[in-house]
């Protein structure tokens with residue numbers, strides 16, 4: 001029984017690594033030219049900077065166990081010092097409030113250390129990059145995935161390890177029940193509408209001034225800012241979530257300028273010339289976001305596997321991906337949780353060892 005995993009983010013890679021450990025037949029198809037999906041980093045000098053997720057938290061058992069098993073290390077989010085607050089007019093107050101992310105953990109070397117470690121445990125012959133799937137078909141008890149270049153990959157079952165909303169845009173033959181497609185399109189993709197900026201500096205001048213790097217702003221473009229420095233040594237960094245809606249932030253050069261000005265208002269002249277300034281707009285990335293994700297999410301959605309997305313194609317079309325995680329949906333822990341649930345469904349279909 002061969003399983004085709006579509007999507008090489010954390011969920012798909014973790015599922016592949018588990019199937020590999022069990023000696024099962026599988027292949028991972030990833031659309032982008034890199035594995036990791038929403039887990040993505042940029043490099044400046046010796047520093048690695050998370051452009052997607054950065055944090056995980058106590059009480060998330062799977063991610064803790066996985067990083068231990070892979071020999072990776074965590075460290076505490078930097079939170080010592082005062083928080084800054086910027087009002088609508090750009091006036092800055094310091095010592096205001098508390099470090100909102102204190103107690104969060106980060107991964108030494110960035111979260112791509114995790115996805116790279118998983119990818120290297122999947123033999124090269126069982127994983128493909130630059131392989132966007134556009135159509136899925138089931139006939140005669142077999143499943144077929146057609147890639148954008150027209151090539152076809154066959155398998156017995158398919159696991160969609162991607163945001164359900166992205167999967168809803170694929171062509172299915174036979175067509176899925178309307179309720180299933182609707183349910184998929186209705187699942188908001190966690191953080192897909194977000195954009196993140198990371199400014200890298202040679203020295204942590206904010207720490208030296210007694211500031212944690214945490215800031216809240218009503219002026220923008222960044223609304224929430226934190227220290228994003230590596231665990232040890234530099235270069236050091238500040239990152240912020242962009243609060244400007246996707247349609248108004250398409251001009252990256254203008255956005256970068258506005259980010260730089262804001263960092264000077266918040267942290268002083270030392271912030272004027274970062275050695276690197278990275279921006280990643282997830283809302284503009286077609287393998288993460290659709291136009292429906294441009295609308296802001298004000299709270300964490302209730303995730304899990306909707307009834308209408310269960311037992312499709314006689315149980316041979318299975319969902320993984322964090323958005324179907326029952327208890328931790330949306331988080332990296334949820335990506336692992338959803339992969340484990342998909343693995344159980346695969347086990348129901350075939351005895352272990354197949």
Ligand SMILES: Cc1cc2nc3c(=O)[nH]c(=O)nc-3n(C[C@H](O)[C@H](O)[C@H](O)COP(=O)(O)OP(=O)(O)OC[C@H]3O[C@@H](n4cnc5c(N)ncnc54)[C@H](O)[C@@H]3O)c2cc1C
Nearest residue numbers: 007009010011031037038053054055133191321322331332
């Ligand atoms: C800015 C931002 C900040 C975040 N912060 C945090 C945080 O601090 N902590 C936390 O726990 N979570 C955070 N998250 C959420 C976290 O990133 C996700 O929970 C997790 O990465 C999801 O992994 P996944 O494998 O389920 O999905 P994805 O990472 O989205 O992987 C899906 C994969 O499918 C691929 N794909 C899509 N379409 C196709 C196709 N047609 N054919 C083939 N492949 C396809 C994609 O390229 C991608 O690699 C954040 C997300 C963002 C964007």
